[in-house]
Amino acid sequence: MSDHKHSMTGAWALNALEETERAELEAYLGENPEAAEEARSLSETAAHLAVAAGEQAPPPRAKQNIMVAIRQTRQLPPQEAAESAPAAPGVAASPAAESTSPAQPVPAPETVAEEEAEAEVVSLADYRRKQHTMRLLSAAATVLLLSTGVLTGVVMVQQNELDSTQAQLAESLHYQEMAGQILTASDAKIANLPSAEGGEVHLSYSAAEGKMILSASALPELPEDRAYELWLISDEGAAPAGMLSAAQAAGREPKMLEGSMEGVTHIGITVEPATGSEQPTTDPIVLSEL
Secondary structure, eight states: HHHHHHHTTTHHTOOOOOOOHHHHHHHHHHEEEEEEEHHHHHHHHHHHHHHHHOOHHHHHHHHHHHHHHHHHHHOOOOOOOHHHHHHOOOOOHHHHHHHHSSOOOOOOOOHHHHHHOOOOOOOOHHHHHHHHHHHHHHHHHHHHHHHHHHHHHHHHHHHHHHHHHHHHHHHHHHHHHHHHHTTSTOOOEEEEEEOSSOEEEEEEETTTEEEEEEEEEEEOOOOEEEOOOEEEEEEEEEEEEEOOOOHTTTTTTEEEEEEETTTTTEEEEEEEEEESSOOOOOOSEEEOOO
């Protein structure tokens, strides 16, 4: 009986026992320190694997071990109460009373022999050792998978940081190149343009080079559905020249424009919907002649 109870520690760790079985096993564990230690170890292992491990395929010999356990476990005896009870005088037994369940097919002897040949009967100690080894291997595989995933994540983060740094460096070099071309141009214009809402915009501009750099300073922060829009104004009207990003409006990044500036006489900035407008819908907060 003690071996039977000892074999129930795995089911106890998985909370798979009925109340009466659990009470009996816990009483047994209180009297057997070795079994109690194994039960605690199995419970901790089950808790860790439930969090860290995904679904695992059953071991290859699981089916054979189950078949062995079925053949070694004593089945319930047949119920003979209906057969031993005497029938009432003058009343014949009905066919339904004689058998209430369909007859179960009896496996052929050769089939049983084949299953027994395939199954490998192992001792309880060997079975426990194999199960413990499988648990250790499963836990080790889980740790390996997790560590591999963490390492991959670290590499990806470092690669993303490297890509971002390279992009920032390229942007910085492009800004320095544009600024140098504007400053050395014969028609270079540099000015600080005040904003009607507070703050200002620093302008560097060359029509001959077709380049313009704007650097904002202390412009008011806008709601999420609004943004600053830049306009190049000529005799034909105002043409949209792009939105200022949050970083550009806050002065953390410059706004750079390249292209033909022919006919452009003024520059303006208005507050528009965050998606931009084809024509200004508000009065400009910055307006300056070029």
